[in-house]
Amino acid sequence: MLRISKLSDYAIIILGHMAKAPSQTFAANDLAGSAGIGGPTVSKVLKALVKAHVVRSTRGAKGGYQLAQTPEKTSIASIIAALEGPIALTECSIDLNHCEQASSCNVRGNWSVINRAIRTALEAVTLADMAITPTMGSDGFHIPVKDITFQPRRNPEQ
Amino acid sequence: MLRISKLSDYAIIILGHMAKAPSQTFAANDLAGSAGIGGPTVSKVLKALVKAHVVRSTRGAKGGYQLAQTPEKTSIASIIAALEGPIALTECSIDLNHCEQASSCNVRGNWSVINRAIRTALEAVTLADMAITPTMGSDGFHIPVKDITFQPRRNPEQ
DNA sequence: TTATTGCGGACCATTTTAGTCCTCTTTAAA
DNA sequence: TTTAAAGAGGACTAAAATGGTCCGCAATAA
Ligand code: SF4
Ligand code: SF4
Numbered sequence A, B: 001m002l003r004i005s006k007l008s009d010y011a012i013i014i015l016g017h018m019a020k021a022p023s024q025t026f027a028a029n030d031l032a033g034s035a036g037i038g039g040p041t042v043s044k045v046l047k048a049l050v051k052a053h054v055v056r057s058t059r060g061a062k063g064g065y066q067l068a069q070t071p072e073k074t075s076i077a078s079i080i081a082a083l084e085g086p087i088a089l090t091e092c093s094i095d096l097n098h099c100e101q102a103s104s105c106n107v108r109g110n111w112s113v114i115n116r117a118i119r120t121a122l123e124a125v126t127l128a129d130m131a132i133t134p135t136m137g138s139d140g141f142h143i144p145v146k147d148i149t150f151q152p153r154r155n156p157e158q
Numbered sequence C: 001t002t003a004t005t006g007c008g009g010a011c012c013a014t015t016t017t018a019g020t021c022c023t024c025t026t027t028a029a030a
Numbered sequence D: 001t002t003t004a005a006a007g008a009g010g011a012c013t014a015a016a017a018t019g020g021t022c023c024g025c026a027a028t029a030a
Helices: A006-018 A028-035 A039-051 A076-084 A108-124 A127-131 B006-019 B028-035 B039-051 B076-084 B108-124 B127-131
Strands: A055-058 A064-067 B055-058 B064-067
Touching: A006 A028, A006 A039, A006 A064, A006 A076, A006 A127, A028 A039, A028 A064, A039 A055, A039 A064, A039 A076, A076 A108, A076 A127, A108 B108, B006 B028, B006 B039, B006 B064, B006 B076, B006 B127, B028 B039, B028 B064, B039 B055, B039 B064, B039 B076, B076 B108, B076 B127
Parallel strands: none
Antiparallel strands: A055 A064, B055 B064
């Protein structure tokens, strides 16, 4: 069903909490409490986010986790990538040589286009956008990002 | 990594072949041959596509499979949906009551927006688009679809 | 020194995915 | 009427991915 993993989902929820106080340091356990997710799981998610430089960590007593960038600079794509690896709808989008039928496949190039479009879209949405509570305002609720089209430049494959 | 399943990928390749002769009837085994995919697997994919009314089948000798619609009317989204169910990045996008933290989750609404944007994008790309061989023409290669934004109308949740 | 916190990774249970196979039905053609 | 060529439906299995837990180690503040 073209799902993001639960862990990615958790990550966004957790970071959503952190985004309310972008420079504060949070202990993993506190975040677990406010997010309603199991402690060890939150820990696992945060570790992955540290590795991807989405958050910074401080060890020792009074330590914890802190956003590495402002919410405006933290993209949804980078969060997903931290947990699941780069966004790639098809196998060839991440590594051409990895798909067996790559040589005989004649839709590969177009997947590359679609893939880039979606990745770009997700790169344009930030944590700050996600933190907005969608309301039924006069102009409808919306996440403000630039338009995305399936119309890349002349730069095939990846 | 936000992947489509292999079976979905196969489906698009297979349908890509069929799109070359949109009204012709193909035997599953022939398609397996030209696509370089195992016979039983192709069969499985085609059965799912029949159920979703993407292709029509004819039983008996000289039977086989045929596109149910023109390639222009067959969207990538419908193909993926045939194999994996409706496109839904998060659990709540397909069934609100299915996610435990739905009540306390404060990014749900925005996921709904993102989800709709991506689904719309994939609905706009057709089999005919996929059949185009991307070339380095003077205006770059491209899949011509309408623009997609994360800016839905006032119609929350789904 | 001790309590608190993150780090790294192992580990396992469950679910999902991919692929195969078998039997039954339908239909064209010999 | 018979036979061969197709698809339908579903069971089944192996392999991989996912979600979640746990443990011992390292760092740091008090
Ligand atoms: S699109 Fe073609 S090349 Fe890319 S993964 Fe699918 S089969 Fe392999
Ligand atoms: S976004 Fe919130 S509600 Fe939707 S699936 Fe993730 S946690 Fe559940």
